[in-house]
Amino acid sequence: xxxxxxxxxxxxxxxxxxxxxxxxxxxxxxxxxxxxxxxxxxxxxxxxxxxxxxxxxxxxxxxxxxxxxxxxxxxxxxxxxxxxxxxxxxxxxxxxxxxxxxxxxxxxxxxxxxxxxxxxxxxxxxxxxxxxxxxxxxxxxxxxxxxxxxxxxxxxxxxxxxxxxxxxxxxxxxxxxxxxxxxxxxxxxxxxxxxxxxxxxxxxxxxxxxxxxxxxxxxxxxxxxxxxxxxxxxxxxxxxxxxxxxxxxxxxxxxxxxxxxxxxxxxxxxxxxxxxxxxxxxxxxxxxxxxxxxxxxxxxxxxxxxxxxxxxxxxxxxxxxxxxxxxxxxxxxxxxxxxxxxxxxxxxxxxxxxxxxxxxxxxxxxxxxxxxxxxxxxxxxxxxxxxxxxxxxxxxxxxxxxxxxxxxxxxxxxxxxxxxxxxxxxxxxxxxxxxxxxxxxxxxxxxxxxxxxxxxxxxxxxxxxxxxxxxxxxxxxxxxxxxxxxxxxxxxx
Numbered sequence: 001x002x003x004x005x006x007x008x009x010x011x012x013x014x015x016x017x018x019x020x021x022x023x024x025x026x027x028x029x030x031x032x033x034x035x036x037x038x039x040x041x042x043x044x045x046x047x048x049x050x051x052x053x054x055x056x057x058x059x060x061x062x063x064x065x066x067x068x069x070x071x072x073x074x075x076x077x078x079x080x081x082x083x084x085x086x087x088x089x090x091x092x093x094x095x096x097x098x099x100x101x102x103x104x105x106x107x108x109x110x111x112x113x114x115x116x117x118x119x120x121x122x123x124x125x126x127x128x129x130x131x132x133x134x135x136x137x138x139x140x141x142x143x144x145x146x147x148x149x150x151x152x153x154x155x156x157x158x159x160x161x162x163x164x165x166x167x168x169x170x171x172x173x174x175x176x177x178x179x180x181x182x183x184x185x186x187x188x189x190x191x192x193x194x195x196x197x198x199x200x201x202x203x204x205x206x207x208x209x210x211x212x213x214x215x216x217x218x219x220x221x222x223x224x225x226x227x228x229x230x231x232x233x234x235x236x237x238x239x240x241x242x243x244x245x246x247x248x249x250x251x252x253x254x255x256x257x258x259x260x261x262x263x264x265x266x267x268x269x270x271x272x273x274x275x276x277x278x279x280x281x282x283x284x285x286x287x288x289x290x291x292x293x294x295x296x297x298x299x300x301x302x303x304x305x306x307x308x309x310x311x312x313x314x315x316x317x318x319x320x321x322x323x324x325x326x327x328x329x330x331x332x333x334x335x336x337x338x339x340x341x342x343x344x345x346x347x348x349x350x351x352x353x354x355x356x357x358x359x360x361x362x363x364x365x366x367x368x369x370x371x372x373x374x375x376x377x378x379x380x381x382x383x384x385x386x387x388x389x390x391x392x393x394x395x396x397x398x399x400x401x402x403x404x405x406x407x408x409x410x411x412x413x414x415x416x417x418x419x420x421x422x423x424x425x426x427x428x429x430x431x432x433x434x435x436x437x438x439x440x441x442x443x444x445x446x447x448x449x450x451x452x453x454x455x456x457x458x459x460x461x462x463x464x465x466x467x468x469x470x471x472x473x474x475x476x477x478x479x480x481x482x483x484x485x486x487x488x489x490x491x492x493x
Contacts, residue, residue, distance in 0.1 A: 002268050003097040003190075003261065003264060003268055003269075003366060004194075004403075005141055005190070005193045005194050005265065005269060006194075007192075008154045008170055008172065009079060009172035009187075010172055010183070010186045010187045010190040010214060010261070012177055012178035012180065013178060013180040013182065013186070013360075013362065014041075014179065014180060016360075016366070017362050017364055017365065017464055018034075018039060018363050018364070018414075019180045019360055019361060019362045019363070020039065020040075020042075020360065020361050020363075021041060021180065021360045021361075021390060021391075021392040022041050022042035022043055022208065022390060022391075022392070022484055022485075023041075023042060023043060023358075023361060023388070023390035024042070024390075024480070024481045024484055025353075025381050025388060026223070026373055026384050026385060026387075026388055027084060027353070027356075027378065027384055027385035027388040028379050028384040028385075030361065030375065030388060030390070031256075031373075031375060031376050031379055033363075034363040038142040039363055042373070042484050042485055044054060044483050044484055044485065045176060045483045045485055046080075046483040047392070048394050048395055048396050049182070049393040049395060049416070050179070050392060050393070051174045051181025051182075051359065051393060051394070052175045052181055052184070052394065053174070053175055053177060053178050053180075053181055053182075053183045053184035053187060054071070054073070054077065054142070054143055054144075054173045054174065054175050054184060055080055055184060055188050056139050056173075056179070056182060056184030056188075057070065057171050057173040057185070058071060058080070058081075058084055058104070058173075058184075058253075059080075059083075059084050059087065059143055059230055060083040060185060060188045060189075060234050060235065061139045061141070061171070061188050061191075061234070062085070062087075062088055062090065062102040062103075062104055062134075062490040063084075063087070063088050063102065063179065063214065063234065063235040063237075064137070064139075064234060064237060064238065064239065064242070065097075065236060065237070065238045066133050066135060066136045066137075066238045067103070067136060067137045067138065067139060067238075067239060068103040068104075068105065068107070068129045068130075068133050068135040068137075068139070068329075069102075069104050069105070069136045069138075069139045069140075069141060070105045070122070070126060070129060070138060070139070070140045070141070070455070071104065071105070071106045071107070071141050071142030071143065071191065072109070072122050072125075072141065072142055072143055072146045072151065072153060073106060073107065073109055073141075073142075073144075073145055074110070074143070074145050074147060075106060075108045075109075075419055076107065076144075077106065077143050077144075077426065077442070078104070080102045080104035081106075081176045084104065085100055085101055085102045085104065085276070087214050087254065088102040088214075089101070089492060090127060090214070091214035091215075091235060091236055092166060092236065092387070093155070094121055094215070094216045094433075095216075095217055095232075095236055095438055096219070097236060099264075099479070101330075101417060101418075102259050103133050103135065105125055105129055107121050107122050107125045108121070108147050109121070109146065109259075110144075111414060113149075113163070115180040116293075116486075117149060117151055117154075117243075118145075118146060119151050119153075119156050119372065120154065121150060122140065122151065122156050123156055123159075124224065124389065125155075125159065126138055126156070126160050126167060126168060127164075130166070131167040135166065135239070136166060137166055137167040137168070137169065137195070137239045138157075138160075138164075138166065138167070138168045138169070138244035139157070139159055139169050139188075139191060140153055140157050140168065140169065140170055140171060140172055141171040141173050141187075142170070142171060142172055142173055142174045143172055143174060143175065144175045144176050146257045147174035147176065147177070148176075151263065153170045154170040154171075157169060157170040158170075161175070161195075161470045166217045167195040167196055167239070168192065168195075169191040169192070169194065169196070170193035171190075171191045172187050172190070172192065172479065173186055173187040173188070175188070175261055179360075179392070180360050181359070181362065181392075182257050182258070182335070182336070182360065185257075185258055185259075185486055186260075186261040188234070189234070189259075189262035190261065190265075191267065192234065192268065193262065193266075194241060195267045196239060196242045196243055196247065197242060197243060197262075197270075197368060197465045198243045198244065198353050199243075199246060199270065200244075200247040200270060200473045201247065202247060203247055203249070204247050204248060204249060204401075205249050205297065205298070206227060206228050206229055206297075207228070207229050207231050207234050207247070207248045207250065208223060208228050208229070208230055208231065208248060208249060208250050208251070208252055208297065209231050209245050209247060209251040209252070209263075209272065210230045210231065210232050210251075210252055210253075210254070211233055211234070211235065211252070211258060211259030211262055211263060212233075212235055212238070212253075212254045212258075212434070212435070213235060213254065213255070213434050213454050214230055214235045214433075215254070215350040215432075215433040215434045215435035215436065216433055216435050216436070216437065217230075217232070218435045218438060218441075219224075219435075219465050223304075223353070224307075224437060225296070225306055226228070226302040226303055226306055227244075227299060227302060228297065228299070229248075231245065231248055234244055234262075234264075235298070237463070238318045245266065245272070246266060246270035246272060248266075248270070248271060248296045249272070249273065250273040250274070250275055250293060250296040250297055251263045251266050251267070251272050251273070251274050251291060251297070252275045252289070253275075254279055254338075254434050254435065254438060255335070255337045255338045255341070255367050255434060256278070256279065256337040256372060256374055257335050257336045257337040257362065258337075258489040259364045260365040260367070260372075261287050261366050263275075263366075263367070264365070264367045265366075266286035267367070270421060273296040273297075274367055274368050274385070274493065275293050275296060275439075275449050276292065276365075276371055276372040277287060277291075277371065277372065277432070278337070278340070278344075278368045278372065278374040278438050279338075279341050279372075279374070279438070280340065280343065280344045280438055280442075281283060281341035281344050281437055281438060281442060282341070282344035282345045282347070282348040282443070283311075283348050283440070283443070284344070284348075284377075284382075285341065285344050285377065285379045285381075286307075286439055286440055287307060287336070288377075289319075290306065290307055290326055290481065291301045291303060291304075291307075296419050300380050310439070310440040310441070313352065313440070314440050314441065314443060314444055316347075317442065317444050317447075318443055318444065318447070318476045319450070321444065321447035322350040322435045322447075322449070323347060323446075324451055325349050325351050325447060325450060325451070326350045327350070327352055327435050328352065328408045328450075328454070328484050329352045329353045329354045329405075329407040329408045329409070330346055330351045330352065330354065330407055330408065330409040330410070330411055331349070331353075331354055331357075331387075331401070331402060331407040331409070331410050331411070332346070332353060332355075332356040332357070332358075332410075332411050332412075332414045333356065333357040333358075333398060333410070333411070333414070333417045333418075334356075334358065334359070334376070334411075334412065334413035334414070335358070335359050335360075335413060335414075336358055336359060336360055336361060336362055336435060337362075337374040338376075338413055338415065339353055339356055339359075339493075340375045340377070340378050341374065341377050341437070342411055342413070342437065343356060343382070344377070344378050345437050345443060345446055345448075346441065347378075347382040347383075347429055347440065348382075348443055349443065349446065349447050349448075349450070351409075352437070353385055353390065354386065354387060354405050354407050355385070355386060355387025355388065355405055355422045356388055356389065357386070357389045357391045357394075357397065358388070358389070358390055358400050359391065359392055359393055360390060360392060360467070360492070361390045362432045381491070384448075387405065389401065389448065389480070389481075393414070393417065393418065395416070395420060396471060396475065397480045397481070397484075398417060398420055398474070399420050399424070399469065399471055400414050400471070400474035400476055400478065400480040401423055401480045402420065402421065402424050402426060403424060403476050404480070406426070408426075408448060408454065409427050409428070409429065409454060410424070410426050410427070410429070411428075411431070411450075412428060412429070412430050412431075413430075413431065413432075413434075415430060415432075418430040418431070421460070422463045422464065422467075423463065423464060423467045423469060424464055424469075425455045425460050425461045425463070425483065426460060426463035427454050427455075427456050427457055427460055427464075428453065428460070429449060429453045431449075431451060436449075444473055457488075464474070
């Protein structure tokens with residue numbers, strides 16, 4: 001089943017990929033259940049937190065530098081706008097770009113709009129955005145409210161695209177459409193594939209698309225050593241660049257959870273080769289990733305020289321780090337594929353990964369290639385992972401698990417989960433820049449940072465002494481999966 005870019009709406013991950021948000025067991029059991037056709041999504045009878053597809057679409061689209069994003073929603077749905085703008089400006093600074101605010105608008109749907117419809121307000125907002133900012137494109141993100149009342153957002157965007165003469169794209173990211181919040185990434189990229197990307201005029205054999213979040217630039221140097229140039233998308237790109245991403249030789253992604261849809265769509269529609277190996281974290285993953293990239297762009301010999309040079313460069317540093325970190329117990333909480341990548345990296349540092357809280361699970365990606373299975377890659381190359389929790393950001397489960405396992409270190413990707421480590425007296429490493437741990441040098445970066453974080457043990461113990469948890473002793477004595485119910489057959493078997 002391929003990607004249907006003619007459809008105005010993206011199929012959600014639950015039905016497209018079979019993604020789930022509820023599991024507890026070992027990573028090996030999770031992988032085996034899919035292979036045997038027995039993967040079941042266990043539902044929680046209590047949920048403390050839930051990510052929103054709309055937010056993930058907005059955070060990506062907001063970083064297209066010459067576009068406007070209109071959130072067709074009540075005013076409360078724009079509460080995170082300042083976060084998206086903060087991320088945009090931090091990323092601009094990291095890339096040495098001129099600092100400017102993201103252009104984000106909200107239609108402010110109110111009670112009367114929920115009764116009479118909000119399309120006229122949307123039309124007015126789109127015209128105002130065009131007048132005020134003169135953008136190269138306008139994206140309109142749907143919301144739960146606009147979806148419930150049935151506003152014809154696609155009809156409005158098609159009409160105004162013809163009127164204004166620029167792409168005006170509908171983004172089908174209503175929060176209630178999917179429990180898998182990363183469906184919002186897919187919705188944003190679906191709109192880009194449908195309304196922005198143009199057929200190639202001239203193929204560029206030395207340009208590689210890099211689908212990334214907002215981290216620092218490491219690919220210019222790495223790719224330059226093998227005669228390639230990175231084209232960063234979507235973050236910090238512009239409409240002209242996005243129109244021409246079909247001309248690149250290949251597409252890589254720092255996280256398949258983020259980029260699986262766009263990369264597969266570019267390969268399907270325009271023949272841009274997708275590098276399907278798991279992201280380049282840890283020795284084995286980086287080897288596989290670079291070799292597949294080299295094969296895709298006809299630079300196998302250059303890649304082998306790079307691999308040899310980089311391994312030689314980091315070898316003594318890596319050995320010293322392994323001596324210091326050998327046997328240290330670490331727990332990981334992060335998004336799906338990025339979390340798997342971190343587990344591989346930490347095990348290459350000879351640390352003991354005692355468990356993981358991963359926000360959802362994609363049993364496959366849009367390329368339908370078993371080799372791209374990031375969790376399977378970790379299990380095959382580094383062994384099984386005990387205490388593997390698919391949790392959709394449930395802090396109450398995380399606190400219970402950490403209280404039981406008492407790891408030496410918590411590694412977290414998201415700020416909302418990282419705060420619990422210090423409150424429990426556990427040194428915690430929060431890393432927002434996904435490029436920090438990427439490649440061979442990423443092992444050294446992570447290792448050095450972890451040693452620094454482990455040195456804060458007495459500091460976080462002091463924090464814990466002065467912190468009162470919102471969770472009672474009653475909950476901390478319960479099984480962490482108390483509220484995790486059965487799946488298809490009442491269990492994952």
